[in-house]
Amino acid sequence: MTTWRRISPAGRVLLTTVLLTGLTTFMFLPLLALEFTAQGVPATQTGFLVGLLAFCGQGFSLVSGLIVDRFGTRAVLTTGFALRIGGYLLLGAGLGVGGPDGTRLVPLVAGIAAIGVGGSLLGLSVKTLLVTEDGVEPREMLALRSTFVNIGVVAGPALGALVYPLGFGWILGACVLSHLLLGVRLTVRPVRRTAPGPRAPGKGAAERAAGDGWGPRQWLPLCLLGVAYWAIYSQLNVVMPITAERTTGSTVAISVVFVVNGALVVLCQYTLLRHVFRRAQARTLLLVGFLAFALAYAVFIPFTGWFSLFVFVLPVTFAEMLISPSLDEQAVRASSPLRTGLALGTMSALGAVGSLLGSSMGGYLLQTFGDGGDGSGIWPVLVALSLCAALTSFLLPKARAQHG
Incomplete structure (x- = not known):
């Protein structure tokens, strides 16, 4: 490689x-x-x-x-x-x-x-x-x-x-x-100099320096996207296990989804970001990723059963591969070199908030639409949330990454 x-x-x-x-x-x-x-x-x-x-x-x-x-x-x-x-x-x-x-x-x-x-x-x-x-x-x-x-x-x-x-x-x-x-x-045997202090400029230093100008108006949509991503993604642990079992009659169905999801990330993510989307802006990747989320959950509106699960896992994995690293990349480029840890820590903390909100939302949706019904009302809500997040991506500043 x-x-x-x-x-x-x-x-x-x-x-x-x-x-x-x-x-x-x-x-x-x-x-x-x-x-x-x-x-x-x-x-x-x-x-x-x-x-x-x-x-x-x-x-x-x-x-x-x-x-x-x-x-x-x-x-x-x-x-x-x-x-x-x-x-x-x-x-x-x-x-x-x-x-x-x-x-x-x-x-x-x-x-x-x-x-x-x-x-x-x-x-x-x-x-x-x-x-x-x-x-x-x-x-x-x-x-x-x-x-x-x-x-x-x-x-x-x-x-x-x-x-x-x-x-x-x-x-x-x-x-x-x-x-x-x-x-x-x-x-x-430390891997490099570890004390805080000025870092020698390297590749991408210009973009990092430019990121110092990000203010609350630019950080706000990024934070909203961080919360939205984890709220949507957390449904794989809340709504999807129950949906998979109900629609297939098998308790191993969700395990199949996670195995396929993990294998696709291992095989495809690096190639996808390094070659296919090499010159794309991070905000473009976020837009495409959230649209993929919308497509993934929309699959369950007309389809159910094993077929819907196998179709679902492709766009939801595609969304994961694009959104997760792009959020961190945007945070790194928006921060100064001396605040990289804080920027990445902020995105992880937003993940905790999003996961909590998403779990609560998933439980409410299951209780409202799932008990005693076919659960069909869950999917338009998740599709709408994904589309709102995709539109929010347009609020991020444009910033092209340098590529060698």
Whole structure:
């Protein structure tokens, strides 16, 4: 891959970190609720703990961005790895791994919180380093990062399912070992200068400097788009599982959607952004992406069953591949080089808000249109929301990316 050869050795280490942390995270994450239930944790506590993990991961991201900008990536990486390792150990202690005492709520809560906050610190610091890689456009690095993340999304659950019969402790052990080795590599041998301060101009520096002039009028539509994206995308976790089961009669239908979605992202996203849409403005990608969202949910108006699911997964994945990195790219270009962490943290925090609003909206739509009916009223609402977001993309300033 041409871009891989242009990336510095430090950048390759960072992408490998994204892959391995994603792989181990998705080894344990899909099995977490199952393990809690198997250990006798009440359903209400299970829901609280799983929700706490998501909240600490995304909700803390704004603070993480400020910390990255203030203290530099080396200190933040060290803290993030330490929190995650400590969190996995506390989680194991709370679940009674290796002991006869059963579950204990306090170490479970502390462990979940440490894993979530540590993941937020790691994710923001690694992403900040990647988008400031010399000689490579932020769009390319974000696309590569997303590809490596989705390899973990696809392979992690399968690997976790293979290891789980040996015991959940083996999965937690793999998480601890991977983070310990990566932590030693990235903190004892830092990947680059990490103290805050002026950065040498590189490719795209002119655009970054121009972004300093962005004010509230320009940031507002970007924030609205960030919330809208996650509100729409979160329906894959709320509305779609129930819809898939009802329309196909199969409980594995939604799993098929996620596997196909992850595989398409791994295979196509980098090529799509690096070659097909190489010269497109980020706001154009956002417009096309939200239109793809509208098309995806419109499929369910005339069609149901397996056919509708397979047609749906293509435009919804296309939307994901365009929108997610484009939001981060716009945020990076709108910020000064010394505020990259804050810009990326802001987009992640908007994701937390959008996911919460989207989950609540999805539940309301299901209750209003789904119970006792065919659910057909859900789709026009999601299509309309997607079209409104597409129109909002026109409010973003025009800014062309430089391409080599």
